Amino acid sequence: MIFEKDPNGTSAYQFDWTAWLAGDTISTSAWAPLPSDLTVTSSSNTTVTTTIVLSGGTPGRTYRMRNRITTAAGLIEDQTAELLILDH
Numbered sequence: 833m834i835f836e837k838d839p840n841g842t843s844a845y846q847f848d849w850t851a852w853l854a855g856d857t858i859s860t861s862a863w864a865p866l867p868s869d870l871t872v873t874s875s876s877n878t879t880v881t882t883t884i885v886l887s888g889g890t891p892g893r894t895y896r897m898r899n900r901i902t903t904a905a906g907l908i909e910d911q912t913a914e915l916l917i918l919d920h
Contacts, residue, residue: 833913835897838920842873842887847899847911850880856903858882863899870895870915877901889917 837843849858857879866872866886873885882899889895895915902908 835913835915836918837886837889837915839889839891839917840919842885844883844885845897845913845915846881846883847913848881849901849909849911852909853880853903856905856907858901859904860902861899862901863897866897867895886915889915891917891919893917 835845858877861875861877861882863872863875863884870889871887873887875884877883882901884897895917896912897915898910898912900908900910
């Protein structure tokens with residue numbers, strides 16, 4: 833999965849875990865690693881989705897965002913996406 837972001841914008845990115853959860857629910861969500869030139873404005877989760885809001889970034893750079901969840905049943909899983917910073 834690849835997301836795009838303007839370095840001057842603040843944007844939200846969401847992972848939908850519904851298919852993987854197969855009826856389980858998300859208890860906790862953590863995002864890492866995030867370099868110092870990206871700012872986490874907020875992060876949240878529902879029982880089936882995780883969301884992070886980011887600002888900043890260096891134009892032309894691609895970052896990897898990893899989201900690790902723990903489910904109500906105690907399962908742990910990671911999902912990773914790339915974030916391409918484009919100066920629009």
